[in-house]
Amino acid sequence: MAAVESNIVSYAQVGAGARTAADSADRIDWIQLSLIYLPLATPVSDAKVLTGVQKPLTEIAFVFCEIRTRDGHEGIGFGYSKRAGGRGVFAHAREIAPNLLGQDPSDIGKLFVQLQWAGASMGRAGMTTQAIAPFDIALWDLKAKRAKLPLAKLLGAHRDSVQCYNTSGGYLHTELPQVLKNVATSRESGIGGIKIKVGQPDLSIDVRRVGEVRKLLGDGFPLMVDANQQWDRQKATRACRAFEGFDLTWIEEPLDAHDHEGHGQLADRFDTAIATGEMLTSFEEHAHLIMAGTDFIQPDAPRVGGITPFLKIMALGEFKQRKLAPHFAMEIHLHLAAAYGIEPWLEHFEWLGPLFNEQLQLKDGRMWVPDRPGLGFSLSEQAIRWRADLAEFGQRP
Template sequence: MTVPGSNSSIDPIRSIRLYSIIVPLNNSVSDAKVLTGRQQALKEVSLLVAEIETESGLEGLGFTYTLRTGGPAQFAHAKEIAPLLIGEDPNDIQRLWNKLSWAGASIGRYGLAAQTIAAFDSALWDMKAKRAGVSLAKLLGAYRNEVRCYNTSGGYLQASVDEILDKSTTSLARGIGGIKIKVGHPDRRLDLRRVEAIRKGLGNNVPLMVDVNQQWDRTTALRMGRALEQYNLQWIEEPLDAYDIEGHTALAAALDTPIGTGEMLTSANEVLAYMQQGSIDLIMHDAPRVGGITPFLKAMQVAEQRGMMMAPHFVMEIHIHLAAAYAHETWVEHFEWLEPVFNERLEIREGKMIVPSRPGLGLTLHEQVKNWTVASHELNRMKI
């Protein structure tokens, strides 16, 4: 019998396992940041995976990621802060997020520090939903069992128009509901020719989006935005620097095409600043990048109050659950890049991604992950 006020019903965290995993891409890809010389082509995704287990044997699986740089730093910081979770009640997710955040406050409570916490945070949410015997979407209070989805991985700038159309046809045949392509060439006329050719090839009824990856200045963004109005785009993504709130405000007011951003923001507060200013039509924040599901939900709640459209960036394996729990118009972004990491596959049909019914995030690691693991670390209550 549980005595009121006692801790006898708590199932504390007993052990944590960490993995640093490098997932290779089948082919390297380039966006506008590569063409402007600011970054190198993308060849792999670095994952930090956390497996958390309680005294009773209940497990939670979570992960975060980084592109190009930062993977070893995430793993190193995770090793530093993981011991703070041993013996804790895994249900106290908000309190534990704050505990881990303050532990690393000397290196900041945004950016890499927050992105590291995301691996633990998503594992705790996974565990909480498993304890309840429902998917994370159901735990959060799902509005829908399927979410509109669009593909991005086939639309990078290194691909020709013919290649993009070929990959788009394959995506649409698979059941994906929209296509996003990269723009931001130094020669703006090339962007317009590509968009026109792809719109013509896909037809007027296929939802089409473009992503600039922050490579336009304010004048270029306004001119290009006006030129692109004729193509009936779902949205223009990251037309300006991710921290140019004033520029986004002016651009969104000047154009009919919705303007979105958010994927490069690394805290809930940064996301909230955009919404408080009414600077964009579409919020596109990323749960691992803002610090996990906990801060993502804080921003999502404000977006919901404002009636905004939401389209979370990347990691469809997590965002499908969060998008399902959003009240208004929402999309989830399809990338196949992380599919080899997990045993499960997300189902797609008739333009929508089906919300998994498996408990938690509904994910288990594939055996081949061992071949991509570059570092691991384990700690448990007996050794602390």
């Protein structure tokens, strides 16, 4: 009995002298927020403009977050808003930013919840969630940089490249001859798929445009269409039936973004896959969508609150065997799509190019994960010149 007691004392003494993870943790000591407006060369219209519910898109508001720690580690992330809300996201981000000062940057899950509670009275979806995204994404970027790994590799990549499609050349404001020129240019540049907008008041116009693009691309080349939520269930059913013969990879947002049941029913009824999810702004909303049975899920990390909730969406989506095609922000989503277990798609937008010093590599229809640590991008001088507001917290490095 005496020998047993002696061993207990020995273990207690060892434990008393050991340092814990909390003892040696790094700390956040500086945060900078930038509100940057990216102008678009040509106003952009989709079905929401034709139906009169929105005005043409002329600029995109970005909220960038830069974080630095006591030990000299850095991270950058961003959120964005189209048409309205940019200053609101920036204002809420500015309110909650001080909660991160002095915190361990590795505790990303804990910090996400902390920022949620900081704005809990405003809800857990929408603008308050989108204001968390720049911080959360910057923390993941920092973590990967500290590990000297691209974020995809830190997460556990399934692939080094992701098949990539282009959207920006097929908007409804673009006349069909120009759409065909844009499609040909995109294909020659090495893009792996083409998406065009639909949702004209006259369905026959949509069918003609899709038919001409299919003829140009030939059989088998991936082609998608996007209705931007502008059909009710009856019109969506008719449109899906009309498009069945074009061998589409998917029909996107045929219904209101929150009609999870309707999207699931269309997925069950037609051979052509149904895709949706870009407008949802929380994990919970995506969970309802995934369980309803749509074929492709299209989460947007800046809209759902960052990478932390996006990873939860990925886990549930993979469990339910949903395909993944993240919306917009390819600089972030390339890494996340590379870490998805089922072959995904990445949406290519050249619009964001002027914001960054680095550009992604497109080859053989796929976007390749860069070997740069973290997300692999930094703000350009042009982006800084577009800055409309700035807020700093803590000690400047």
